[in-house]
Amino acid sequence: xxxxxxxxxxxxxxxxxxxxxxxxxxxxxxxxxxxxxxxxxxxxxxxxxxxxxxxxxxxxxxxxxxxxxxxxxxxxxxxxxxxxxxxxxxxxxxxxxxxxxxxxxxxxxxxxxxxxxxxxxxxxxxxxxxxxxxxxxxxxxxxxxxxxxxxxxxxxxxxxxxxxxxxxxxxxxxxxxxxxxxxx
Amino acid sequence: xxxxxxxxxxxxxxxxxxxxxxxxxxxxxxxxxxxxxxxxxxxxxxxxxxxxxxxxxxxxxxxxxxxxxxxxxxxxxxxxxxxxxxxxxxxxxxxxxxxxxxxxxxxxxxxxxxxxxxxxxxxxxxxxxxxxxxxxxxxxxxxxxxxxxxxxxxxxxxxxxxxxxxxxxxxxxxxxxxxxxxxxxxxxxxxxxxxxxxxxxxxxxxxxxxxxxxxxxxxxxxxxxxxxxxxxxxxxxxxxxxxxxxxxxxxxxxxxxxxxxxxxxxxxxxxxxxxxxxxxxxxxxxxxxxxxxxxxxxxxxxxxxxxxxxxxxxxxxxxxxxxxxxxxxxxxxxxxxxxxxxxxxxxxxxxxxxxxxxxxxxxxxxxx
Numbered sequence: 001x002x003x004x005x006x007x008x009x010x011x012x013x014x015x016x017x018x019x020x021x022x023x024x025x026x027x028x029x030x031x032x033x034x035x036x037x038x039x040x041x042x043x044x045x046x047x048x049x050x051x052x053x054x055x056x057x058x059x060x061x062x063x064x065x066x067x068x069x070x071x072x073x074x075x076x077x078x079x080x081x082x083x084x085x086x087x088x089x090x091x092x093x094x095x096x097x098x099x100x101x102x103x104x105x106x107x108x109x110x111x112x113x114x115x116x117x118x119x120x121x122x123x124x125x126x127x128x129x130x131x132x133x134x135x136x137x138x139x140x141x142x143x144x145x146x147x148x149x150x151x152x153x154x155x156x157x158x159x160x161x162x163x164x165x166x167x168x169x170x171x172x173x174x175x176x177x178x179x180x181x182x183x184x
Numbered sequence: 185x186x187x188x189x190x191x192x193x194x195x196x197x198x199x200x201x202x203x204x205x206x207x208x209x210x211x212x213x214x215x216x217x218x219x220x221x222x223x224x225x226x227x228x229x230x231x232x233x234x235x236x237x238x239x240x241x242x243x244x245x246x247x248x249x250x251x252x253x254x255x256x257x258x259x260x261x262x263x264x265x266x267x268x269x270x271x272x273x274x275x276x277x278x279x280x281x282x283x284x285x286x287x288x289x290x291x292x293x294x295x296x297x298x299x300x301x302x303x304x305x306x307x308x309x310x311x312x313x314x315x316x317x318x319x320x321x322x323x324x325x326x327x328x329x330x331x332x333x334x335x336x337x338x339x340x341x342x343x344x345x346x347x348x349x350x351x352x353x354x355x356x357x358x359x360x361x362x363x364x365x366x367x368x369x370x371x372x373x374x375x376x377x378x379x380x381x382x383x384x385x386x387x388x389x390x391x392x393x394x395x396x397x398x399x400x401x402x403x404x405x406x407x408x409x410x411x412x413x414x415x416x417x418x419x420x421x422x423x424x425x426x427x428x429x430x431x432x433x434x435x436x437x438x439x440x441x442x443x444x445x446x447x448x449x450x451x452x453x454x455x456x457x458x459x460x461x462x463x464x465x466x467x468x469x470x471x472x473x474x475x476x477x478x479x480x481x482x483x484x485x486x487x488x489x490x491x492x493x494x495x496x497x498x499x500x501x502x503x504x505x506x507x508x509x510x511x512x513x514x515x516x517x518x519x520x521x522x523x524x525x526x527x528x529x530x531x532x533x534x535x536x537x538x539x540x541x542x543x544x545x546x547x548x549x550x551x552x
Contacts, residue, residue: 086224087224087228089228097227098352098353099225099227099306099351099352099353100225100349100350100351100352100353101224101225101227101228102223102224102225102228102341103219103221103222103225103341103343103349106343106346106349106356107343113353116353117346117353117356117414120353120354120412120414121356121357121412121413121414121415122388122412122415123357123412123414123415123416124345124346124414124415125345125346125414125415126343126344126345126346126347126348126356126357126358126414126415127415127416127417128347128357128358128416128417128418128419129328129331129348129358129417129418130342130344130347131335131340131342132332132335132336133335133336
């Protein structure tokens with residue numbers, strides 16, 4: 001189909017307007033659309049997933065905590081002032097970018113994310129694969145800290161035999177942690 | 185001329201035209217997104233931090249566990265020139281984002297090009313497995329195996345509640361995007377496609393044209409993928425996609441049969457007309473090439489054309505893209521020149537089919 005406006009280029013944009021039940025269709029090319037101003041085809045204004053997400057977040061803000069634009073906040077920690085301590089990303093920056101700065105952001109913004117995730121995925125809790133090592137690593141790290149403390153203690157008490165055993169145990173655990181899968 | 189093997193071999197594993205249901209499903213892809221714990225996501229990472237994640241992940245690729253999974257080439261994006269990057273995109277091995285916008289971007293590419301691992305794309309790690317035909321489960325198994333190897337060596341950003349944490353909230357949870365590339369000419373010709381695509385969208389899957397903007401699908405190629413990554417297991421996601429794809433295959437087969445029975449002469453005319461034009465035209469625009477290649481693919485699938493193989497068509501689909509054209513003929517081209525060389529490449533490829541063996545022909549041409 002050719003552009004209804006210039007008749008020279010293929011129509012790539014198709015509009016259907018329904019006003020008071022009266023339907024009008026137009027088929028035009030990008031150039032004519034830009035001239036007519038019906039559609040902004042400037043790449044900078046392209047509609048992306050991230051625009052869409054920030055749209056959803058704005059919706060949450062304006063519905064969730066009263067009139068933010070006028071600075072009337074219902075809570076002390078407003079979502080806009082929320083900030084991830086790890087990477088410094090604020091919630092309002094996140095809502096503009098539609099992307100997180102680091103893994104800690106998920107904790108920092110916490111349940112604020114529930115409405116967004118619910119809308120995108122219909123769910124807020126992960127099911128499915130989990131890292132095999134995940135739980136184990138944390139446990140081992142805690143265990144190591146304990147052992148190191150005990151080692152210092154036994155050295156101070158001059159219990160060298162016990163210290164040597166502890167040292168070997170620590171070395172073994174350290175090796176497991178860095179060695180990865182085989183060590184499990 | 186480039187020394188990289190991906191520049192010398194035009195055929196990636198996914199283009200071989202094999203695998204289950206390969207008359208309708210061209211390829212199956214699994215991509216999983218992972219991030220390192222303790223380093224900001226690539227978008228916000230400093231150059232030093234992204235260099236750190238690149239080093240850590242590359243180190244895994246150089247470990248012995250990794251070597252068991254096949255031979256991988258390790259590349260930094262900055263070491264590749266613009267044409268090489270474009271060819272990787274056209275072969276669907278990396279994303280345009282990694283090619284053009286990444287900092288400290290890296291690529292681990294399996295020698296048969298069935299697996300490409302992107303480093304410092306939107307997420308630190310993106311494992312992609314791309315197989316020919318409908319092999320979505322097989323692709324997931326391969327991706328998951330690689331995932332295990334990385335997971336054993338580096339600490340992932342993972343949260344018990346939210347799952348694998350990703351830069352974009354649309355990927356969080358499983359981090360999985362499963363997609364299937366389908367050739368659906370008969371559903372388009374019989375005008376059933378919109379109805380089917382609407383139904384697909386209602387079950388939580390996304391459909392887009394492979395080439396072309398928006399919903400327009402040039403060459404009748406459609407990509408169908410999952411949207412939801414949180415709250416469903418990988419198996420559920422894959423089963424859902426697989427089930428829907430199987431149904432679309434049945435509809436496409438029925439539509440092909442309908443076309444054949446209603447007007448075989450008209451169908452044959454369409455196929456052979458396109459074949460003739462491709463074999464003789466001196467100028468060929470991208471869009472026309474895609475449409476006519478779709479026609480002859482349908483002709484080959486229905487046994488109306490004997491001389492055309494799926495591999496050849498998949499190869500042409502990729503090689504007629506701008507980057508690859510300029511690479512094959514080793515010169516910079518404007519759009520007009522590209523249309524001329526595209527026509528030439530198609531002519532030469534379609535004639536070449538009679539002269540065996542194809543592989544040596546190709547390497548000769550690439551050495552020119």
